[in-house]
Amino acid sequence: MIWIGKFDINEISLLIFTVAAYLFVVFSPKKLRREITCMSLLWGISTGIVYDFTIGGGLLDLYRENDTNHYELFDLVYYALYGPFGYAFMYFYEVLKIRKRTFGYYVAGWAVFGVFAQWLFTILHIITYQHNYSLPFAFPIFLFTQSVTGLFYHYVTSVYPNRKLTEKIQAE
Numbered sequence: 001m002i003w004i005g006k007f008d009i010n011e012i013s014l015l016i017f018t019v020a021a022y023l024f025v026v027f028s029p030k031k032l033r034r035e036i037t038c039m040s041l042l043w044g045i046s047t048g049i050v051y052d053f054t055i056g057g058g059l060l061d062l063y064r065e066n067d068t069n070h071y072e073l074f075d076l077v078y079y080a081l082y083g084p085f086g087y088a089f090m091y092f093y094e095v096l097k098i099r100k101r102t103f104g105y106y107v108a109g110w111a112v113f114g115v116f117a118q119w120l121f122t123i124l125h126i127i128t129y130q131h132n133y134s135l136p137f138a139f140p141i142f143l144f145t146q147s148v149t150g151l152f153y154h155y156v157t158s159v160y161p162n163r164k165l166t167e168k169i170q171a172e
Helices: 009-027 034-056 073-095 100-123 135-159 165-171
Strands: 063-065 127-129
Touching: 009 073, 034 063, 034 073, 034 135, 073 100, 073 135, 100 127, 100 135
Parallel strands: none
Antiparallel strands: 063 127
C-alpha cells in the first residue's frame, strides 16, 4: 500500500466532497432513525467497497482510483464518500415519500446521478477507466445497486415500522 501518491486535484476534490457530504449527514433535518442512519452509512460504504474490489481495482480491474493501481491512503477517503450517498438515498426516499408507483423513477434518477458523479470523478482524475471500460457501462451497475438498496430499505422499514430497530432485535 502506498500512503500518498501525488497530492493534486483528485485528493483535494475528494477531501472537499467527503467533508461536504458528511456535513450534509450531520446537519440535514433528522428524517431517519439513528439505527437507519448508521445502517445507510455502512450500506453505502460496503456496497462501494464491494464494487471497487471486484470490478474496480480488484478482480476485473476496469478502473483505477486516484493516482495508481495500488491502494493508497486516499482510497480510504474515496470509500468513506460512499457512506453519505447511501444515507442520501434513504433520506430522500423518506423526504420524497417514495412508494411503489415512484420507485422506478427514483431508482432511475439515482442511477443517472451516479453516472453524473462518476463522470465528474473522471474529469477530476479520481477515477480513470482502463481495459475498454467506459462511462455507459456504469448505468446498469448503478441501476442494479440502487434497486437493491431501495428494496433493502423498504424491507427494513416495513419489518420494523415506527419502532427502534434495537428494541425489536432485543425482544426476539
